[in-house]
Amino acid sequence: PKYFLSVGDWTARVWCEDIKESSILWTPYNTCPLSDCAWSPTRPGVFLTSRMDGYLDIWDLLFKQDNSSLSFKVSDSGIYSLSIQDYGRRVACGTLDGNLTLVELSDRLHGIQKNEKNLVSAILEREMRREKILEGRNREIKLKEKLEKAAALRAEKAAATEEKEVEEDLVSKAEEDFWSMISNERANLEKKRAKAKKQAEPGTVNGEDKSAD
Secondary structure (H helix, E strand, O other): OOEEEEEEOOEEEEEEOOOOOOOOEEOOOOOOOEEEEEEOOOOOOEEEEEEOOOEEEEEEOOOOOOOOOEEEEOOOOOEEEEEEOOOOOEEEEEEOOOOEEEEEOOHHHHOOOOOHHHHHHHHHHHHHHHHHHHHHHHHHHHHHHHHHHHHHHHHHHHHHHHHHHHHHHHHHHHHHHHHHHHHHHHHHHHHHHHHHHHHHOOOEEOOEEOOOO
8 A cells, every 4th residue: 555644733643544544653742833744765764854943853753653753943943844855865945034954864764674664564554454454443433423313313203203193183183173163163053043923923922832622
């Protein structure tokens, strides 16, 4: 796999093309913004970062990974950019005040160490595997959360549907009771009208026929 180096967000990061979600290595967050970075062309385990406070940091993964192996001030002005010579010995640092400073590295920092390429590859592959495991776990967690959210949404919809059905049943029953009451009242009213009409007819008393034979 291919590896990439970047600076930003107050830290330097090493990325792998097989890992999409996160970097596999990163430096501790600095109190000063980082401006540029570069791999050593001769030593696979060495990279450099420049800072806006004028310091140049040299990182050696074979020596230690949690802190820079060497840090020194190049300029009172911030370092804006850096470039390493093809042979890896000299580093050109461009500063914010327009000056160019040339730094020469020691033999240990530019000369490849015994079996260095294999050792650095092993370090990067180890970190890549670790990030792949974490990436897989994160996917599982996200999938679980997604499924739980979908299940909760389905349960909410089911509860809402049930509540709507209950509400519709109550409305339907209320309408049925209302029209039943209206029908009963209408029937009672018709009976009263019929009784009153019969009482008003000649020859009847209290609705009874009193005519003689």
